[in-house]
Amino acid sequence: MNDLHHNTNANSLFQVATSFLVLYVATVVVIFVPDFDHDLIRFVLISALFLISFLFQFYILNQKVKTERRRKNELSQILREQDMTARMLVRRDRDLTSINEQLREIDAMKSEFVSVAAHQLRTPLSGLKWSLDMLITEQVGKLPVEQKSLLMKSYESNERMISLVNNLLNVDRIEAGRTDLELTPLNMKDVVESVLYYILPQVHDKGIDLDLQAPSDLPNVHADGQKIREAVQNIIENAVKYTPQSGKVIIKLTASGGSVTVSVSDTGIGIPKEQQGDVFKKFFRSINAVRVKTGGTGLGLFVAREIVKKHNGTVEFESEEGKGTTFRITLPVAENERGGKNTQ
C-alpha cells in the first residue's frame, strides 16, 4: 500500500519536472534567439515559467508536509498499539497474580486436608496396633496358633497402612519445609531390627531367605529415630515386596570413613535401566513393578531420600532388571563417636 503511494508520487513529480524542463528550454530559445520578435509570447512563456516554478516548489513542499503527516500518523498508530499491548500485559500480570494466589490457597487447603486426614487416621491405627500387639504377645491370654497367625497378618496390614499414612504426612511436611528433626544417638542395627520385627511374617510367607549382617560395635549415628526408621522401613519393605518367592534379601551394616552404611540387597525384579533416573521422583513406579505389584504409591523412596538428606546422608542404588537391586543408606557417625569404633 505504502509502495503504491510512493510510486504515484514519484510519477507526478517526474511529469511536473519534465514539463518544467520543456518550458525552460522553450523560454531559453525564445529569449536567446535574436530574430524572435514576439514580445507577447516571450512574456507569456516567462510568466508560465515562473508560475510552473512556483507550482513545482509548492508541490514539493506539499509532498513533504504529506510525508511528515503520514509518518506522524504511523508513529501515533505504533504508540497506540504499544499502549494497548502494555495495558494488556498489565491486565495479564494481574490475572496471573490472582490465579497464583488462588492456586496457593488451594494448595494450602489440600495440604491441610491431607495433614488432618492423615493425623485422624493415625490415632485409630495406632490403637489397633497396640491391641493387636497385646493379643499376639499373649498378654491377655494364650491363643491357638491359627488365630495368632491371623492376628499377625492383621498386624502386618495395619503396619502397612501406618507406613502409608506416615509417607503421606512426610510428603506434606517435606513440601511445606516442616521436617524438624529430634536428634539422638542411634544404633542403626536397632533401627533395622525394629523394622524387621513386623516385616518378618511377610518374609516367611514368601519363603525369602533374609540375612542380617552387622558388627557388634557399630558406632552410633545422630538421628531422628522415628524418621530414620521410616526411611529404612521404606527400603527394606521394597526389597521384600519386589523380590519373588524364595528369593534372597541381605541387609548389611558397615562403618567406615566416619559414616555408617545400611545396604539392602535383593534378588528381585530390578529396575529397568531407562527408568533408573526417575526412581526418587514422587509417585514414580517402574513398569515391571506395576506389573507384578499393583499396590503402591511411589512415595516411599522420595520420602526415604528426603529424610536421609535432612540428616546429611545419602541414598544410592544399583540395579539390574531381572537380577536384583541394592540400596545403600549412608549416614554420618555421631560427632562424639568419631575416630572411636570405626570398625567393619
Ligand SMILES: Nc1ncnc2c1ncn2[C@@H]1O[C@H](COP(=O)(O)OP(=O)(O)O)[C@@H](O)[C@H]1O
Ligand atoms: N528393591 C527394589 N526392587 C525393584 N524395584 C524397586 C525396588 N525398590 C524400589 N523399586 C522401584 O522404585 C519404585 C518406587 O518405590 P517406592 O517409592 O517405594 O514406591 P512403591 O513401593 O509404593 O511403588 C517402585 O515402584 C519400584 O518400581
Ligand SMILES: [Mg+2]
Ligand atoms: Mg515402597
